[in-house]
Amino acid sequence: MLSRKLMSRAAAFIRKSQGSDDDVFLELQRERVPALAEQLADEVDVIDLGVHTGFSVHMKSVDEERIDANPKVETLLEALRDGEYDYLVAWDDTRLARDQFYWKLKRAAVLSDCLLEFVENPPEDELTFRVQRAVGSDVKRREIKKSQAAMDAREQRGDDHGRPPFGLCYDEDGRRWIPDRESREFATALEVIRLRETGRSWRDIADETGVNRSTARGIYGRRDRYLEEAETGMVA
The missing domain is CATH 3.40.50.1390 (Resolvase, N-terminal catalytic domain)
Known part of the structure; x- marks a missing residue:
């Protein structure tokens, strides 16, 4: 051409x-x-x-x-x-x-x-082209509705939803985030929280734990959840 x-x-x-x-x-x-x-x-x-x-x-x-x-x-x-x-x-x-x-x-x-x-x-x-695109869009629309309905049901039950944060995973029922005991990530998350509580900078925390600053901020933002899971684990 x-x-x-x-x-x-x-x-x-x-x-x-x-x-x-x-x-x-x-x-x-x-x-x-x-x-x-x-x-x-x-x-x-x-x-x-x-x-x-x-x-x-x-x-x-x-x-x-x-x-x-x-x-x-x-x-x-x-x-x-x-x-x-x-x-x-x-x-x-x-x-x-x-x-x-x-x-x-x-x-x-x-x-x-x-x-x-x-x-x-x-x-x-x-016509074939337009029909194919219309069918594809309709299928996706139905998927979105089903996904939203499932998410609404989880929220009504008080379940966690979405990708688990660093160091957490779903329990056997797939309903609640719990510490991931098969890796050291949960312990690392607790270390991130401890270091931040002592006034360490995000840069220092990243250097010491290997967790990037964005993830470290997310961990600290959920510190109540991590500390609650840690305390529950100690009681158990």
């Missing part, structure tokens, strides 16, 4: 919904998506979100992680509107967004004469 400008530009967009940053599919995207972009354009900007949700405010609440709230995506959208790119390249359409936000990106691209190119092309039939 011939470039449409003397110096053409492409945005290579990379994202995966779940997993870890060293995931095989992410590595494949990081190899193939920029490679396709380089075939199409003279200059390539890589926009790598790593592991990040593909849903926007259309499907998520305003205080949740959302693709439309990501600064890199906001910058991309503005760049598309300003006509800075000739091509927007991704593995497939769902990497750009999994809900209606996709159409916002596409509209910005179309109005600025930017072509969308994919490593794996969506169905050529527009």
